[in-house]
Each structure stands twice: as structure tokens, then as C-alpha cells.
Amino acid sequence: MIEVKHLAKRFAAPVHKERRARQRDVREGDGWFHAVRDVSFACAPGEVLGLLGPNGAGKTTTLRILSTALRPDAGSAFIDEIDIVADPLRARQRVGFLSGSTGLYGRLSARENVEYFGRLHGMAPARLKQRCDDLFEQLDMHAYAHKRADDLSTGMKQKCAIARTVVHEPRVVILDEPTTGLDVMSARVLLEFIASYKALRIPLIFSTHHLHEVDKLCDRVCIINRGRSAFNGTVAELRELGGSGDLVDAFVHVIKQDD
Numbered sequence: 001m002i003e004v005k006h007l008a009k010r011f012a013a014p015v016h017k018e019r020r021a022r023q024r025d026v027r028e029g030d031g032w033f034h035a036v037r038d039v040s041f042a043c044a045p046g047e048v049l050g051l052l053g054p055n056g057a058g059k060t061t062t063l064r065i066l067s068t069a070l071r072p073d074a075g076s077a078f079i080d081e082i083d084i085v086a087d088p089l090r091a092r093q094r095v096g097f098l099s100g101s102t103g104l105y106g107r108l109s110a111r112e113n114v115e116y117f118g119r120l121h122g123m124a125p126a127r128l129k130q131r132c133d134d135l136f137e138q139l140d141m142h143a144y145a146h147k148r149a150d151d152l153s154t155g156m157k158q159k160c161a162i163a164r165t166v167v168h169e170p171r172v173v174i175l176d177e178p179t180t181g182l183d184v185m186s187a188r189v190l191l192e193f194i195a196s197y198k199a200l201r202i203p204l205i206f207s208t209h210h211l212h213e214v215d216k217l218c219d220r221v222c223i224i225n226r227g228r229s230a231f232n233g234t235v236a237e238l239r240e241l242g243g244s245g246d247l248v249d250a251f252v253h254v255i256k257q258d259d
């Protein structure tokens with residue numbers, strides 16, 4: 001279970017005179033940029049939660065807090081009842097986090113990269129081998145398993161990074177824009193992979209700008225706008241808000257209402 005309540009995170013941001021004269025973002029002006037102001041959501045085992053929002057809304061910052069890469073200034077977040085602020089190390093062991101940068105070692109092959117991260121997590125050799133075999137099969141990566149990461153295409157690297165993220169069988173999975181750079185076939189493979197977490201009863205959160213992915217996969221949706229959660233609910237509840245049954249209309253409606 002992932003539970004996030006009233007998260008906030010600000011970054012130091014000196015205000016320049018000319019910038020002050022122009023219309024400002026409501027999140028800046030006091031020498032800080034309040035990237036996340038009040039974000040709350042929950043994701044239970046067996047659920048996939050989609051995190052949506054315009055560019056710069058605060059999705060990545062929120063996910064980085066959840067992964068324990070950033071410490072929040074206010075609010076709370078629990079992973080399987082572990083307080084990520086009070087006990088970040090224990091929380092981190094339970095999380096598989098895919099960030100924007102793939103973080104692969106260029107000279108290692110795709111397979112070596114995934115194995116390396118498995119070893120870092122202390123996986124026994126036999127278990128690691130089986131897990132890698134399964135992941136390379138599920139993500140359709142056998143064809144380039146032995147290619148150096150430097151020589152992989154953007155999409156191949158992304159799949160490799162995803163395999164690396166989940167190699168240690170984390171208790172919760174957090175993916176920041178996982179389908180970025182993937183072609184149609186690869187995106188489909190990945191969406192099926194994400195869906196498989198429902199049966200495993202592992203909560204999975206992913207951020208995306210693609211509403212068809214939300215429609216296909218998500219049980220719940222959180223829309224973040226200018227650092228605050230502007231909508232929390234099921235996909236069906238979101239759809240109703242637009243009036244037309246269309247998710248794009250519903251998304252635009254939520255953002256306009258919130259602005």
C-alpha cells in the first residue's frame with residue numbers, strides 16, 4: 001500500500017527583478033519555488049495509479065519524494081506502513097523506481113546491467129538468473145540482451161532500465177513516464193507488463209501524458225496541477241467530469257477548474 005498525504009517540497013529560487021515584473025507562477029515569489037504544495041493519493045495492492053498533470057506540475061518531484069531520493073518539507077508518505085521520512089532506508093528497499101534517466105552502464109550489456117543491479121540488491125545467483133530470464137522474456141528483450149547499453153536505441157535502453165528497476169521484485173513499483181521513447185510494439189509490451197502487477201497485488205504508480213494508457217491500465221488517477229492534487233478518483237469518475245465521456249475533455253476540465 002502506498003499512502004501520500006499533503007506532501008510539499010520547495011526549491012531555493014532567487015527572484016530576479018524583471019521576472020518579478022512579469023506575471024508569476026503562484027508557486028514562486030518568496031525566494032522559493034514550491035514545486036509540490038499539497039499532493040495526496042493512495043494506491044492499494046492490485047491497483048495501478050496514473051499520475052497525470054501538465055508539464056512542470058510536480059509529478060517527477062512527487063515520485064522522487066516517494067522513492068526517497070528527495071526529502072519532503074511537509075506531509076507524509078508511507079510504503080507498506082513504513083514512514084519514508086523516518087525510515088527511508090527500509091522504505092527504499094521495498095521500492096522499484098524508474099526515473100527519467102536510465103542510469104545504465106554503457107560498457108555493460110543489457111543483461112549485465114540488469115544482473116548488476118540484482119547483485120546490488122543481494123539476490124542469490126540462481127534466483128537472479130531465473131528472474132533475468134523471465135524479465136527478458138516478458139519485456140521481449142532477448143534479441144539485444146548481449147548488446148552494450150551504449151549501442152542500444154532509446155527504446156531498448158528504456159526497457160532495460162525498467163527491467164533493472166524491478167529485478168529485485170520490489171513490493172511497490174514507481175515508474176516516471178515509462179513509455180517515453182518506446183515504439184508502438186514496445187509500448188504495448190510494457191503496458192501488458194504493467195498490467196501484470198495487478199495480479200501480483202503489487203501497487204504500481206506511473207506518470208504519463210498519454211490518456212489512452214490511463215484508460216487501458218489505471219484503476220485510479222491523481223491529477224497534479226501546479227503542485228497540488230486537483231483530482232483523485234477512479235477513471236470512471238474522471239471520465240464523468242468531462243461531460244462527453246472523453247478523458248481528454250475530463251483532464252482539461254479538471255485543469256481549467258483548478259486554474
Ligand SMILES: Nc1ncnc2c1ncn2[C@@H]1O[C@H](COP(=O)(O)OP(=O)(O)OP(=O)(O)O)[C@@H](O)[C@H]1O
Nearest residue numbers: 011012033035053054055056057058059060061062
Ligand atoms: N531541483 C530543482 N530546483 C528548482 N526547481 C525544480 C527542481 N526540480 C524541479 N523543479 C521545478 O519544479 C517544477 C515541477 O517539476 P517536475 O519535474 O516535478 O514536473 P513534472 O510534472 O514531472 O513535469 P513534466 O511533465 O514536464 O515531466 C518545475 O517547474 C521544475 O522546474
